[in-house]
Amino acid sequence: ETGVTQTPRHLVMGMTNKKSLKCEQHLGHNAMYWYKQSAKKPLELMFVYNFKEQTENNSVPSRFSPECPNSSHLFLHLHTLQPEDSALYLCASSQEGAGGGQETQYFGPGTRLLVL
Amino acid sequence: GQNIDQPTEMTATEGAIVQINCTYQTSGFNGLFWYQQHAGEAPTFLSYNVLDGLEEKGRFSSFLSRSKGYSYLLLKELQMKDSASYLCAVRGTYKYIFGTGTRLKVLA
Numbered sequence: 001e002t003g004v005t006q007t008p009r010h011l012v013m014g015m016t017n018k019k020s021l022k023c024e025q026h027l028g029h030n031a032m033y034w035y036k037q038s039a040k041k042p043l044e045l046m047f048v049y050n051f052k053e054q055t056e057n058n059s060v061p062s063r064f065s066p067e068c069p070n071s072s073h074l075f076l077h078l079h080t081l082q083p084e085d086s087a088l089y090l091c092a093s094s095q096e097g098a099g100g101g102q103e104t105q106y107f108g109p110g111t112r113l114l115v116l
Numbered sequence: 117g118q119n120i121d122q123p124t125e126m127t128a129t130e131g132a133i134v135q136i137n138c139t140y141q142t143s144g145f146n147g148l149f150w151y152q153q154h155a156g157e158a159p160t161f162l163s164y165n166v167l168d169g170l171e172e173k174g175r176f177s178s179f180l181s182r183s184k185g186y187s188y189l190l191l192k193e194l195q196m197k198d199s200a201s202y203l204c205a206v207r208g209t210y211k212y213i214f215g216t217g218t219r220l221k222v223l224a
Contacts, residue, residue, distance in 0.1 A: 004158075042120070043159075043203070043214035056211060090158065104149065105212065107158040 003027040004108035006091050012114045013081065021076040021111045023091030031096045032074040033105065034066060037088040049074060050096055081115045088112050118142045120215035122204050127221045128194055136189045136202050136218045144209030150178050150189045151203040153217065159203055163189070194222050 003026045013019050025032060034046040048056035049068040063085075065077040074091055092105040120140045128134040140148070147166040151159035165171055165180035165187060177190040189202055201217040 040124075040216065042216045043205075045211055048211065103147070103207065104161050104164060106161065107151075109158045112156075 006108035010112045018079040023074040025093035029093040029095045031094050033092040035090040083115050086115045118213050122215040122218045125219045132194050133192050138187045138204035140185050140206045142206045142208040146207040148187050149205045153201045198222050
């Protein structure tokens, strides 16, 4: 139990569907992240929310839309995805500004997404 | 540019010692992390280095040389459950950069 939960764990969707991924952290952290993990590629940072403010958007296509209503919850809204978007989507959280290694990221179990 | 290099795969025998290397080039440096990831599961934190030297935690140790942009993860007394991917990550100025991971297979 890492203190970060994600739902759903598995998702199959068509290219015209709209779905949302949900992440919740129970660690009292102030930063949350969305990563994409594809086979044989490094974890790709998609979005960062620090104190609920989006601080990073690594040129992610607009078909991915993040939402962070509070410091404990993070959503990733998906619409009109492409087959190449099939991947494991990982959420993580950390306590920024703590120093001394306390900025360690803790990951959720991920959502395995398949786009048909 | 920024990049992290680590071997794609390694194989070792149960009970042995294995060293997984990681080299990095990043903008800024605020620590190096090692994560373990079993297939289909989340990465879990193993170790953190921000100063040069060796950090030991049970069967796992991690070493850092900032001047060389180099780290390694040392696993002793290998067990079958250590079969997993090991991710090297560097915290740069504003964000984390991850390597592709090293898939370790432990053979009986």
